[in-house]
Amino acid sequence: MNAMLHGRVAIVTGAGRADGIGFAAARALARYGADVVVTGRRPDLSMAAIHEVGVGPNDLEHRAEELRGPNVRALVSRLDVTDASNVADCVARTERELGRIGILYNNAGIIAGAGSFLETTESAWDLQYRVHVQGAAALCRAVMPVMIRGGGGSIVNMSSNWAVRPRERSSIYASNKLGVIGLTRVIAIEHGRDNIRCNAILPGPIRTTINDSRVRRMSAAHGVSEDEAREMMAAPLALGRVGRPEEIAEVVAFLASDMSSFVTDVALRVDGGEMEGL
């Protein structure tokens, strides 16, 4: 099991944050033997007013350095998933330097534009769609010809349990994360015959920097401590706790590996047992 991804090449988008789900997944893939490309957005694209996205100039290189080992190669790719030439460069360089890409984890995302539905703006709708749906689709379209030439592959797309169990003030995010499931399913149906599997993960609350900022907002909005806010967040879950990035990462590794060779077209909830919604 520990070498179940040996010889595979994986691209993970949105892997620049040390405590994020993307990097946790990159670490899991590397631990199981895959060569990994960690990608992240340029810091100047960060929308500071909404949420600090993007990674610092040296962050990605630090991440890659942590992954490298005697049997694991790691590359860094500055990648804005909304930029077609970035995407093409990333995929071409990965194939050139690491070889055939067999795993793609579309993790990059943003939470721009949270607010009540009537407050949402055209530009926030546009940006989220470009990142979540078009961005994932762009990576898939660039990587899949490589997978087909190599005899198959596994794509894991990051959706959210908000896609099937929406909350107020999440109209853009919920729409886009449900859109990711639609994309996932059509790719699975069209390309199963090419031995490409495509699945979506629907995480519940996971303790990351982004989640911490949500906790702070909840804490302010409800006049409770951050610990209490986190408890509120965990209360609807059967397990009664928020998840860890590693618990998503292990699912990504499972779906990337041959252990899941008959699993495709699945929207997999990894949410500690929320069980509401579709």
Place this chain on the structure above:
Amino acid sequence: MTSAERPLDGKVAIVTGATRAKGMGHAAALAMARMGARIVSTGLTERRDDLSTGSFHQVGGSASRLDERVAELRAIGVEAIGVSVDVAKEEDIRRCVDTAVETFGGIDILFNNAGVPTGAGPFLDIGEYAWDIQFDLCIKGAARFCQAVIPSMRERGGGSIINNSSIWGVKPLAGAGAYVAAKAGMIGLTKAIAVEHGPDNIRCNAILPGTVVTELNDSRVAMVSRNEGITVEEVRERMAAPTSLKRLGRPEEIGALVAFLASDAAGFITGAAIPIDGGAQNGL
């Protein structure tokens, strides 16, 4: 050995319906054994013609068949025992759980896999007996086993239960009304246990297999081939056509998912109903 190699080291797993060499139960037992788990394999060891549908499929086996499975597990290098269990009998389940606790000290994993094809046929022909059997073996059998193991899991600080439902628990299938209803019911049972015992750190998930090449499926393929005068290859091709991967599943592929859900790698997955059907274009 590192924990990554043997993620189920020290764990004890009970698998029901594990007597067939080419079945999901035994495949799951093998997968978990390879990850280091100690296994209690169970199954019906007497033939039960009353549970079969005509000549379609023989239900139940023999004690020697269960012994063969246990020998295959021991050959991997883990401890394994076989216990003859009819999941319709509470005393069988009690005896099995007591034996597991006495032999291995407790229970961490339960794969409720036992099932029967009883009651296949047009809806209007499904008799009281077939409804009773499907509910008694499938839903109540799984529920009884869960009730019997949860106290031990709780004592050990948690556990993982995997219920073998079916993709036909969420999508329509003609000619199997009682089976479909029972498999859908298993998903409800799964979620009820997940929500009640999440606080005990017991996870409970359902898997929803599509068509998998098992002994049971071989019987179905042979029956269709006879009835329609086409080759078994043609029957299998027809069964694979609706899947995205254009093939049927292998028992090992089901076994791998069970082993994953049994392990801490799936620590944040509970109450889920997970299709494993090669992508058969299901609804959400």
